[in-house]
Amino acid sequence: xxxxxxxxxxxxxxxxxxxxxxxxxxxxxxxxxxxxxxxxxxxxxxxxxxxxxxxxxxxxxxxxxxxxxxxxxxxxxxxxxxxxxxxxxxxxxxxxxxxxxxxxxxxxxxxxxxxxxxxxxxxxxxxxxxxxxxxxxxxxxxxxxxxxxxxxxxxxxxxxxxxxxxxxxxxxxxxxxxxxxxxxxxxxxxxxxxxxxxxxxxxxxxxxxxxxxxxxxxxxxxxxxxxxxxxxxxxxxxxx
Amino acid sequence: xxxxxxxxxxxxxxxxxxxxxxxxxxxxxxxxxxxxxxxxxxxxxxxxxxxxxxxxxxxxxxxxxxxxxxxxxxxxxxxxxxxxxxxxxxxxxxxxxxxxxxxxxxxxxxxxxxxxxxxxxxxxxxxxxxxxxxxxxxxxxxxxxxxxxxxxxxxxxxxxxxxxxxxxxxxxxxxxxxxxxxxxxxxxxxxxxxxxxxxxxxxxxxxxxxxxxxxxxxxxxxxxxxxxxxxxxxxxxxxxxxxxxxxxxxxxxxxxxxxxxxxxxxxxxxxxxxxxxxxxxxxxxxxxxxxxxxxxxxxxxxxxxxxxxxxxxxxxxxxxxxxxxxxxxxxxxxxxxxxxxxxxxxxxxxxxxxxxxxxxxxxxxxxxxxxxxxxxxxxxxxxxxxxxxxxxxxxxxxxxxxxxxxxxxxxxxxxxxxxxxxxxxxxxxxxxxxxxxxxxxxxxx
Numbered sequence: 271x272x273x274x275x276x277x278x279x280x281x282x283x284x285x286x287x288x289x290x291x292x293x294x295x296x297x298x299x300x301x302x303x304x305x306x307x308x309x310x311x312x313x314x315x316x317x318x319x320x321x322x323x324x325x326x327x328x329x330x331x332x333x334x335x336x337x338x339x340x341x342x343x344x345x346x347x348x349x350x351x352x353x354x355x356x357x358x359x360x361x362x363x364x365x366x367x368x369x370x371x372x373x374x375x376x377x378x379x380x381x382x383x384x385x386x387x388x389x390x391x392x393x394x395x396x397x398x399x400x401x402x403x404x405x406x407x408x409x410x411x412x413x414x415x416x417x418x419x420x421x422x423x424x425x426x427x428x429x430x431x432x433x434x435x436x437x438x439x440x441x442x443x444x445x446x447x448x449x450x451x452x453x454x455x456x457x458x459x460x461x462x463x464x465x466x467x468x469x470x471x472x473x474x475x476x477x478x479x480x481x482x483x484x485x486x487x488x489x490x491x492x493x494x495x496x497x498x499x500x501x502x503x504x505x506x507x508x509x510x
Numbered sequence: 511x512x513x514x515x516x517x518x519x520x521x522x523x524x525x526x527x528x529x530x531x532x533x534x535x536x537x538x539x540x541x542x543x544x545x546x547x548x549x550x551x552x553x554x555x556x557x558x559x560x561x562x563x564x565x566x567x568x569x570x571x572x573x574x575x576x577x578x579x580x581x582x583x584x585x586x587x588x589x590x591x592x593x594x595x596x597x598x599x600x601x602x603x604x605x606x607x608x609x610x611x612x613x614x615x616x617x618x619x620x621x622x623x624x625x626x627x628x629x630x631x632x633x634x635x636x637x638x639x640x641x642x643x644x645x646x647x648x649x650x651x652x653x654x655x656x657x658x659x660x661x662x663x664x665x666x667x668x669x670x671x672x673x674x675x676x677x678x679x680x681x682x683x684x685x686x687x688x689x690x691x692x693x694x695x696x697x698x699x700x701x702x703x704x705x706x707x708x709x710x711x712x713x714x715x716x717x718x719x720x721x722x723x724x725x726x727x728x729x730x731x732x733x734x735x736x737x738x739x740x741x742x743x744x745x746x747x748x749x750x751x752x753x754x755x756x757x758x759x760x761x762x763x764x765x766x767x768x769x770x771x772x773x774x775x776x777x778x779x780x781x782x783x784x785x786x787x788x789x790x791x792x793x794x795x796x797x798x799x800x801x802x803x804x805x806x807x808x809x810x811x812x813x814x815x816x817x818x819x820x821x822x823x824x825x826x827x828x829x830x831x832x833x834x835x836x837x838x839x840x841x842x843x844x845x846x847x848x849x850x851x852x853x854x855x856x857x858x859x860x861x862x863x864x865x866x867x868x869x870x871x872x873x874x875x876x877x878x879x880x881x882x883x884x885x886x887x888x889x890x891x892x893x894x895x896x897x898x899x900x901x902x903x904x905x906x907x908x909x910x911x912x913x914x915x916x917x918x919x920x921x922x923x924x925x926x927x928x929x930x931x932x933x934x935x936x937x938x939x940x941x942x943x944x945x946x947x948x949x950x951x952x953x954x955x
Contacts (some may be wrong), residue, residue, distance in 0.1 A: 462782065
């Protein structure tokens with residue numbers, strides 16, 4: 271062998287050494303990838319039913335995922351999944367907060383509470399009575415029903431028959447000009463005329479009381495026709 | 511001399527024209543124009559020297575004069591004609607000075623009155639001035655604890671004695687009472703006063719919306735009236751003897767305007783206990799009410815019994831529209847209409863059974879500004895006469911038991927007072943002066 275070949279091999283070995291040395295500098299082993307970030311918690315909250323009357327109860331139901339600390343405002347810490355019966359006095363928005371390594375998530379559910387109606391007459395019935403069963407007005411010294419009165423009493427009778435729980439009094443009044451005693455009797459005739467028209471229309475008589483005040487309990491005291499007309503009336507009073 | 515003559519002529523002209531106007535209004539021939547006795551009533555003389563006498567003597571003299579002046583049967587001779595010295599006893603009386611001019615009296619009442627110890631004592635005589643041989647008609651003596659009330663009482667008693675003796679045997683009214691409604695306490699309540707307006711006092715203290723229509727029983731012991739209870743107008747009874755409300759049955763409906771039969775055994779009233787306003791009669795305890803009228807819903811009210819026979823009842827009915835006066839037999843039959851027009855209410859039957867007095871607006875309608883007046887009507891002939899003619903609204907006339915007077919309510923200028931008058935419409939004067947007074951009812955004696 272000659273020197274040349276020997277030189278070639280050394281050079282090649284040297285290059286390889288160099289190469290290898292160089293590679294060893296660049297490529298250390300890659301670090302392991304960072305663990306993936308923890309998933310965000312999810313949360314849902316519902317109320318069933320979502321509308322109740324005061325005193326009734328509703329069921330809250332919730333689901334969470336990826337949460338380690340779950341609580342509902344005004345209730346406290348709860349399991350990640352669960353349900354609970356609640357009976358709020360007023361309309362309330364319930365808020366659930368779910369915390370976990372991945373963050374925080376909240377959810378809400380609204381419960382509407384309706385006020386209880388008063389017994390035995392609901393407020394709306396009283397308002398309807400005032401609107402549909404209106405006072406009746408009379409001519410001077412008369413207890414005759416005017417044509418519009420007969421019409422008004424027809425619709426009043428319909429309403430009264432639909433609300434058979436309602437009981438009421440008809441007061442008979444007179445204006446200041448007539449004689450005291452005769453006006454007491456005239457007031458009675460006025461109240462009776464209204465009562466009789468209602469009973470003819472089918473309203474049961476035992477729901478109706480009549481009372482005469484003559485001219486002793488007027489609605490106004492001026493001496494003019496406007497006030498006098500105000501006082502010549504059959505006045506309805508709902509019994510509570 | 512001529513001047514005096516001229517004055518006398520003028521005076522007689524004026525008085526005769528007044529008389530003419532008076533008889534012009536009276537057309538019913540009721541005999542109210544009976545010739546009146548010319549009576550002289552000098553002040554009573556003070557008896558004794560007790561200093562308490564003077565004020566009580568003044569009360570006595572004023573009351574005696576008013577009682578005799580208002581009696582309706584005397585022509586009281588004016589005190590300005592009397593001799594200067596007044597007699598206190600028969601020995602001091604010079605009869606001729608009273609029967610001669612200028613006094614010209616037929617009768618003279620005189621006497622003395624004074625405090626003695628703790629009492630007041632009165633001695634009084636009535637002498638016939640034209641009968642010098644046997645002049646004494648009556649002589650009376652009273653003695654009671656000294657007080658203004660008893661000074662008035664002595665005068666009332668003595669006046670009634672004179673009235674009975676000279677008035678044809680009919681009792682005088684000087685000791686009678688009038689029951690009425692007053693709202694001066696803040697509520698309409700039942701009140702009482704002497705027939706001349708003295709001694710007004712409150713009887714009921716109910717404080718209800720109103721108490722109305724008081725009517726005293728024929729024996730003067732109880733007052734029935736109407737008052738607002740919770741469920742409506744009820745009849746109530748007040749005992750004058752016990753000084754309080756006593757029990758009385760309640761009925762359904764509106765119960766008003768009660769009236770006593772003259773024998774005290776029954777009451778009539780208006781009630782809607784069976785659904786409509788009707789006239790009912792019950793016994794004096796309120797039991798067994800019986801319906802007398804038949805109504806189609808119109809008002810029937812204000813019954814008044816024939817005060818002499820109790821066989822008929824007058825009442826007010828709206829059966830033809832405006833209220834009119836009707837009479838019927840006490841069993842409800844034989845209904846007759848008495849008024850023909852206008853607005854007629856509040857009948858009261860005279861003690862002799864022959865006359866009705868009531869309130870009437872003869873021309874009537876919405877907006878009519880006219881007044882309402884007291885009228886007299888003969889039950890048999892239906893002839894009527896108007897008694898009041900002033901403006902204002904007159905209502906609720908009530909006869910006195912002597913049949914000579916009517917007490918009534920008069921509303922003028924927004925105020926309501928009680929007035930009294932003779933049954934011919936003369937001598938109208940007020941009994942009350944304040945406090946909204948109405949619905950008077952005269953006692954039976």
